Amino acid sequence: MIEFTFWDILRNLLLAARWTILLSIVAFAGGAIAGVAILLLRISKRRWLRRAGEYYIGLFQGTPLLMQLFLLFFGLPLLGFRIEAWTAAVLGLTLCASAYLAEIWRGGVQSLPNGQWDAGSSLGLHYVAQLRLIILPQAFAITRAPTVGFLVQLIKSTALTSIIGFEELVRTSNAINNATFAPFTVYGLVALIYFVLCYPLTRYTKILELRTARQH
Amino acid sequence: MGYALDFGWLNGALGMIASGAAMTIFLIVVTSVIGTILSIFGATARRSRYPILQKAVGAYVELIRNTPFLVQLFFIFFGLPRLGIRLDPVVAAMLAMTLNMAAYTTEIVGAGLDAVPKGQKEAAAALGLQPWLVFVKIVLPQALKVIFPALTSQIVIMMLESAVVSQIAVRELTYEADMLQARTFRAFETYFIVTLVYLAMSIGLRRLLFAAGRRAIAGGMA
Numbered sequence: 001m002i003e004f005t006f007w008d009i010l011r012n013l014l015l016a017a018r019w020t021i022l023l024s025i026v027a028f029a030g031g032a033i034a035g036v037a038i039l040l041l042r043i044s045k046r047r048w049l050r051r052a053g054e055y056y057i058g059l060f061q062g063t064p065l066l067m068q069l070f071l072l073f074f075g076l077p078l079l080g081f082r083i084e085a086w087t088a089a090v091l092g093l094t095l096c097a098s099a100y101l102a103e104i105w106r107g108g109v110q111s112l113p114n115g116q117w118d119a120g121s122s123l124g125l126h127y128v129a130q131l132r133l134i135i136l137p138q139a140f141a142i143t144r145a146p147t148v149g150f151l152v153q154l155i156k157s158t159a160l161t162s163i164i165g166f167e168e169l170v171r172t173s174n175a176i177n178n179a180t181f182a183p184f185t186v187y188g189l190v191a192l193i194y195f196v197l198c199y200p201l202t203r204y205t206k207i208l209e210l211r212t213a214r215q216h
Numbered sequence: 217m218g219y220a221l222d223f224g225w226l227n228g229a230l231g232m233i234a235s236g237a238a239m240t241i242f243l244i245v246v247t248s249v250i251g252t253i254l255s256i257f258g259a260t261a262r263r264s265r266y267p268i269l270q271k272a273v274g275a276y277v278e279l280i281r282n283t284p285f286l287v288q289l290f291f292i293f294f295g296l297p298r299l300g301i302r303l304d305p306v307v308a309a310m311l312a313m314t315l316n317m318a319a320y321t322t323e324i325v326g327a328g329l330d331a332v333p334k335g336q337k338e339a340a341a342a343l344g345l346q347p348w349l350v351f352v353k354i355v356l357p358q359a360l361k362v363i364f365p366a367l368t369s370q371i372v373i374m375m376l377e378s379a380v381v382s383q384i385a386v387r388e389l390t391y392e393a394d395m396l397q398a399r400t401f402r403a404f405e406t407y408f409i410v411t412l413v414y415l416a417m418s419i420g421l422r423r424l425l426f427a428a429g430r431r432a433i434a435g436g437m438a
Contacts, residue, residue, distance in 0.1 A: 064379035074403035159284035182293035198282035
């Protein structure tokens with residue numbers, strides 16, 4: 001039997017944390033890109049597009065992320081895609097993130113006065129240019145605090161991908177716990193690593209909130 | 217390809233799905249009630265005169281909010297037996313969910329308490345009400361009214377997050393889905409149906425809470 005020292009445990013957990021970080025970054029970036037697309041649906045002038053965006057968001061916010069991951073993991077192979085845990089994890093978190101981010105940004109867009117759109121039109125800008133130059137930059141600026149807040153939620157959500165077999169922090173910790181029978185140390189350290197990742201972002205969110213509150 | 221979706225198993229599975237859903241509902245009801253009550257104490261303690269209480273509650277809230285629920289669950293379920301505290305999976309799940317819930321709702325309730333104008337408290341005190349009566353009769357109802365939508369959202373989020381307690385073999389909805397798909401070899405169809413059940417439950421729960429809240433709080437205010 002292999003003996004694990006405290007440092008062995010910590011080193012293995014830190015190595016596994018790289019995957020948690022990578023997954024968070026990829027899912028956040030992918031979710032931001034897809035989220036803008038969903039946002040465009042959600043604020044579209046056509047009613048059926050708005051509805052489609054609304055249902056998309058409602059679907060992802062109204063079902064457990066774990067079920068979304070399971071459906072992708074077991075569903076995509078039925079469509080003939082070869083899928084690994086990493087693919088399902090990235091895809092699932094990206095789709096879920098896009099729904100949440102779109103909803104956050106929609107709040108930002110709708111908090112802007114109508115005059116912003118009117119001013120854009122009066123300058124002769126067409127719809128896409130109004131969005132790109134006037135509406136979206138302001139909407140993103142207003143919603144920076146909840147966006148960073150969502151990133152914290154996303155980092156924590158990556159823990160669920162351990163259940164479909166992706167080798168990130170929690171899955172590695174389960175294996176180490178089975179080998180060492182030291183659940184306090186192992187899960188304590190795991191919690192600490194997540195805390196170190198998330199807490200600075202949480203603080204940053206607070207600072208952003210205070211800054212926004214002072215401006216108003 | 218050549219894969220055809222098959223829902224033939226569903227007839228014999230309705231009982232399992234129903235009993236799993238019942239367990240999920242039981243968990244979320246217990247958690248919401250105890251979690252909300254705890255968070256009223258938490259939010260009050262955070263606004264008390266005692267720095268130790270403020271710090272302790274603050275640390276608890278930040279610790280829970282910055283770590284994944286799954287890790288908290290494993291820590292409680294696998295860690296506590298090491299201290300000689302053996303927990304039934306259901307009890308461990310309720311404990312983890314309640315502790316998690318209370319951290320989020322402490323923030324929500326706190327925001328509600330802050331939103332009640334100071335004059336309300338002063339007026340009640342001027343009428344000669346005891347301090348605890350001022351809190352229970354005047355401040356708390358108004359705070360709850362403000363935070364009700366946020367509280368509802370948090371309860372729905374917690375219900376969805378409770379899917380992971382299947383990992384410690386609590387026989388709730390996701391656990392039953394795992395069992396079903398292992399038996400029927402129809403993983404996609406099983407999770408598809410169960411996802412729809414979750415969707416219906418979250419929509420239903422939201423509607424129910426809003427309807428109940430509007431009545432109870434409007435009545436309490438009058």
